[in-house]
Amino acid sequence: MIKRIGKYTIKFLDEPLISSFASVAGKPESEGPLKDGFDKIIYDSHAMKDTFEEAESLFQQEAVTLALGKWGGKAEDVDFVFAGDLLNQCIASSFGLKGFNIPYLGQYGACSTSAQSLIMAAAFIESKAAKAALAVTSSHFCSAERQFRFPLEYGGVRTPTAQRTVTGAAAFVVESTENPTKSAKSPLLCPKISSATVGKIVDLGVTDANNMGAAMAPAAADTLKTYFDDTGKSPSDYDMIFTGDLGIVGSKLLYELMREKGYNIKENHRDCGLMIYDINTQDVHAGGSGCGCGACTLSAYILPKLSKGEYKKVLYMATGALMSSTSGTQGNTIPSVAHLVELKCAKG
């Protein structure tokens, strides 16, 4: 059962368990700081497929297969899969997941899809609609670049504020703690999803598709402030506050926006876009981005730390820019959204 707290936040009373998770990343990601955390690296951008889009689907397939393997369950033990990606009509997900035969509910939150899918899975568990659900997402530098910006062959020079779309996919098995068959098999009795804030669409008028961090920071600030207002918590209540892919520019803006709202988060904030790459040595400009950025960092770094008890309680907030290349070409702004989940390893 879910309890509403304050105006917007929901508390998952049974605290669904993320009992398995896996990530699959590409070559540049394997050269970054999280290299040891990924479950699999696929070095070939094409992943032996004919197209980058099919390659991205394969990343999702592999992530799900690995997550199910670590869980000790089969696809048929999963009641629903919540998945989405950045490609037009989310084809990385539909083509990637069709072979698993799991009831499919496509999600679109752009780069916030990782958090959104976890919220969906947790809500379905709490409602008793599901005993186990999968949350899956992906992004791919090559498929994203040619869809949203320029053909790769064009070799366009990127602006300093641009971020590099992460090539990677991650899958998370979320299950009821009342699901003893599976929970018992799982080596992890945490992390748990304890509460969440679903974001409103925020649009401060940024139009530069090469500065997604700036477009998304106001949404992040809005959701984070809402969460603190609703729960009475403050940044120091958390071991760390993670954002999905704000990059350098967006992170700095978030600090500023939060300071204006009376919160200093700089001391215990990290952005997955600045964790997955070494921005000093890798050619990624303002950091990583894409659905795979937050999702892979969550799987490769954040959840393992929670599992080991190195973190007790963290916030994971993924941000998404809800534009398309059509809306950009038509001169429109970039509406953004941020969804937040509280993850923890201890009761209370």
Added chain:
Amino acid sequence: MIKRIGKYTIKFLDEPLISSFASVAGKPESEGPLKDGFDKIIYDSHAMKDTFEEAESLFQQEAVTLALGKWGGKAEDVDFVFAGDLLNQCIASSFGLKGFNIPYLGQYGACSTSAQSLIMAAAFIESKAAKAALAVTSSHFCSAERQFRFPLEYGGVRTPTAQRTVTGAAAFVVESTENPTKSAKSPLLCPKISSATVGKIVDLGVTDANNMGAAMAPAAADTLKTYFDDTGKSPSDYDMIFTGDLGIVGSKLLYELMREKGYNIKENHRDCGLMIYDINTQDVHAGGSGCGCGACTLSAYILPKLSKGEYKKVLYMATGALMSSTSGTQGNTIPSVAHLVELKCAKG
């Protein structure tokens, strides 16, 4: 709370109420059989906006405004909006709904989005995450045609199996029956959402983007058969079984596929794609399609009949083709999905 029935079906024990709904349709739709059912007609394809995409957003805005008005509530009384559309990155929804400031969870089920969003809203109500939620979707002939097929100016001749994308949007307020403040204001104490089956992705290898009915019929048959298997119900238990947008070709295929599975649904089946247009006099080839097709027909015809008690119990199943123009150009098949909701006006 939700109870699982059989392997895939979920039963909404509190039976959330669809307490308000509204549809906004375009000119060709206003010339069809459902003309008196729409709440508003926008005759101009551009809806006084610069682009068809912005026009589609306006359709969503208007549908939500009308649904809230009929409900007697405000946007701030709604806890979540579940919405999606056919445009790349679902911009009709993100731009259309950003002004309402409702926590936003983007859905992507292609033309199955109407049923998917209703299922999401109902599940969130049952989990107590929400007291009231909106389910919204839209499609627009002009924005869809140029995105998925050809520029309108090209004047391409359409094949006989092609369907016409409906220009229209619909919004549904779903709320808890334990939400007396709002329910009491509502003139309708039904229809209620009583059960649902979320579909698996089905792909029998159809590749013709001008024959979506054929691509989607197997998904519809799979979900409908699953629902009957899980519940022990049969077609005659329902006043009518509605599909979202199979058109002539897809409907015939569905009859055949269901007959092979041992069910005769022909007698009490209607397809929204064949209801929203008069296919004998309107130039729509195999019927209507698009997210707006099922959604507008649901709002303009099916729900009013349930409200008046003319139907006691119906199945509404919306089908979606989970492809993109990229996957089509790359020679891929059309994976499809169908989500089903049982709607009723009587207890039991």
